[in-house]
Amino acid sequence: MVGGELVLAALVILLALLLTLVLSHFLPLLLNPKAPKGSFGWPLLGETLRFLRPHASNTLGSFLEDHCSRYGRVFKSHLFCTPTIVSCDQELNHFILQNEERLFQCSYPRPIHGILGKSSMLVVLGEDHKRLRNLALALVTSTKLKPSYLGDIEKIALNIVGSWYDMCKDKGRVNVIAFCEEARKFAFSVIVKQVLGLSPEEPVTAMILEDFLAFMKGLISFPLYIPGTPYAKAARERISSTVKGIIEERGNAGSSNKGDFLDVLLSSNELSDEEKVSFVLDSLLGGYETTSLLISMVVYFLGQSAQDLELVKSEHEGIRSKKEKGEFLSSEDYKKMEYTQHVINEALRCGNIVKFVHRKALKDVRYKEYLIPSGWKVLPVFSAVHLNPLLHGNAQQFQPCRWEGANQGTSKKFTPFGGGPRLCPGSELAKVEAAFFLHHLVLNYRWRIDGNDIPMAYPYVEFQRGLPIEIEPLCSGQLQPRTEVEGNSSWVAVAAGPPQRRRRSCLRRHHDRTPASSPPSCSPASSLLELAV
Numbered sequence: 001m002v003g004g005e006l007v008l009a010a011l012v013i014l015l016a017l018l019l020t021l022v023l024s025h026f027l028p029l030l031l032n033p034k035a036p037k038g039s040f041g042w043p044l045l046g047e048t049l050r051f052l053r054p055h056a057s058n059t060l061g062s063f064l065e066d067h068c069s070r071y072g073r074v075f076k077s078h079l080f081c082t083p084t085i086v087s088c089d090q091e092l093n094h095f096i097l098q099n100e101e102r103l104f105q106c107s108y109p110r111p112i113h114g115i116l117g118k119s120s121m122l123v124v125l126g127e128d129h130k131r132l133r134n135l136a137l138a139l140v141t142s143t144k145l146k147p148s149y150l151g152d153i154e155k156i157a158l159n160i161v162g163s164w165y166d167m168c169k170d171k172g173r174v175n176v177i178a179f180c181e182e183a184r185k186f187a188f189s190v191i192v193k194q195v196l197g198l199s200p201e202e203p204v205t206a207m208i209l210e211d212f213l214a215f216m217k218g219l220i221s222f223p224l225y226i227p228g229t230p231y232a233k234a235a236r237e238r239i240s241s242t243v244k245g246i247i248e249e250r251g252n253a254g255s256s257n258k259g260d261f262l263d264v265l266l267s268s269n270e271l272s273d274e275e276k277v278s279f280v281l282d283s284l285l286g287g288y289e290t291t292s293l294l295i296s297m298v299v300y301f302l303g304q305s306a307q308d309l310e311l312v313k314s315e316h317e318g319i320r321s322k323k324e325k326g327e328f329l330s331s332e333d334y335k336k337m338e339y340t341q342h343v344i345n346e347a348l349r350c351g352n353i354v355k356f357v358h359r360k361a362l363k364d365v366r367y368k369e370y371l372i373p374s375g376w377k378v379l380p381v382f383s384a385v386h387l388n389p390l391l392h393g394n395a396q397q398f399q400p401c402r403w404e405g406a407n408q409g410t411s412k413k414f415t416p417f418g419g420g421p422r423l424c425p426g427s428e429l430a431k432v433e434a435a436f437f438l439h440h441l442v443l444n445y446r447w448r449i450d451g452n453d454i455p456m457a458y459p460y461v462e463f464q465r466g467l468p469i470e471i472e473p474l475c476s477g478q479l480q481p482r483t484e485v486e487g488n489s490s491w492v493a494v495a496a497g498p499p500q501r502r503r504r505s506c507l508r509r510h511h512d513r514t515p516a517s518s519p520p521s522c523s524p525a526s527s528l529l530e531l532a533v
């Protein structure tokens with residue numbers, strides 16, 4: 001009898017728990033009848049798994065397509081265990097980003113806090129965020145003023161692009177490289193050089209990279225792979241202690257002032273030691289994966305558009321033809337890379353490296369016909385705006401020309417770097433890196449994507465196969481090992497001949513198109529073209 005009572009009591013408790021779970025899941029629906037239309041899915045997980053279902057990053061994905069067509073561009077849902085408003089509307093996204101700390105607040109899921117650490121800029125709020133951000137902006141400015149800023153980036157690009165020559169020599173003229181890996185190598189070397197003043201050859205750089213990869217693996221697999229979290233935390237601790245060591249060493253060296261990012265950081269009295277380490281990790285994190293993905297996206301989309309590649313190549317030949325042997329690119333040269341900038345913008349629009357950001361409502365917010373209830377999660381989805389055909393004609397097509405004459409600075413319909421008080425401080429660095437890498441790539445190789453690989457949003461974006469590309473050095477290539485020039489092991493660019501006359505008006509080019517040479521599509525189905533050079 002006692003056993004029967006126990007079973008009954010357990011059943012009652014279980015029922016009560018279930019009821020509480022169901023009630024707490026659906027209660028916000030009842031309490032907020034004026035919230036936008038939408039659905040909450042099942043208790044606990046809500047619609048999270050459907051929201052996170054992988055899809056090509058240049059498409060909306062079935063969840064957003066389905067919900068937008070059913071409920072409109074702003075709808076409610078239950079994501080990441082929280083009642084949520086999802087915004088695919090450019091005006092509301094802008095409003096959310098501009099009202100940071102007034103009506104909305106950055107709010108990344110708890111396990112991410114655990115991995116990034118409590119002093120990470122993506123996690124801190126209010127005055128702490130302002131303080132860290134001001135320092136970040138000062139650091140970006142001081143880095144840009146450094147005379148070796150552009151030269152450091154170009155040298156690293158030259159050495160990576162140059163190293164493929166050796167591979168081609170070993171294995172015949174054509175060779176397949178895992179492009180994402182090469183782009184990562186480049187972006188990591190640049191950011192470690194910019195932030196810590198370390199060169200790729202130094203052993204400590206390899207150590208940081210190893211820990212950093214483990215840290216990243218845990219971070220990006222969230223929230224699909226929660227068991228990865230402790231592993232990422234351990235990696236964070238290891239990388240923190242290495243960075244702490246580097247900071248201490250530099251601090252002890254005192255007068256050996258290199259005038260770099262780390263010196264500015266060290267001279268700040270406003271930050272605790274922990275904040276300084278966190279600051280370095282934020283910069284490495286921000287500057288590594290996103291930037292390497294941007295470069296991979298550019299190569300991916302150009303790999304499908306021989307015409308755009310021709311225009312980019314012609315632009316870079318023009319720039320290089322005016323330079324002396326081994327002369328580095330200058331900021332004036334960078335300003336001349338106009339078509340390259342259009343290509344970068346278009347790769348950001350089509351590739352959607354950051355699909356959405358996490359916010360929460362600090363109070364009940366009325367915006368137009370919507371009510372966003374206090375405490376709810378708010379997700380401004382950038383990809384939905386980037387791929388909206390009402391805002392971008394032929395939104396599915398990769399058409400760099402659309403950026404000609406466009407004022408992107410204040411545009412609400414193009415926000416790859418976020419906006420408002422949390423606008424990415426590294427956007428300019430990422431674009432310079434992409435442009436400089438592309439410069440040496442297009443001048444020295446023809447390439448084609450080996451097989452089929454598309455950028456997938458998991459929602460974190462990744463090329464499933466690491467973007468294998470077949471590369472072949474160009475006869476007109478302008479790279480030469482420095483050994484042949486100065487007895488050093490790095491690579492230099494030698495002067496180019498006059499640029500070939502390829503430039504045609506963008507407008508004309510798109511009018512010229514016949515169905516047989518239809519514009520390259522953002523969609524993965526479009527054919528891969530062998531690039532005629």
Ligand code: HEM
Pocket residue numbers: 106121122133136282283284286287288290291294353354357358416417418419421422423424425426427429430
């Ligand atoms: C293609 C490259 C990049 C993309 C697409 C990108 C995108 C973004 C986005 C969307 C945000 C806003 C996050 C939010 O509002 O919650 C952000 C913030 C941030 N990014 Fe980037 N980023 C890139 C490159 C970089 C680089 C090169 C760095 C470092 C040098 C960097 C450092 C940061 C930092 C520190 C923040 C936090 C800013 C804050 O909260 O005030 N990013 N980035």
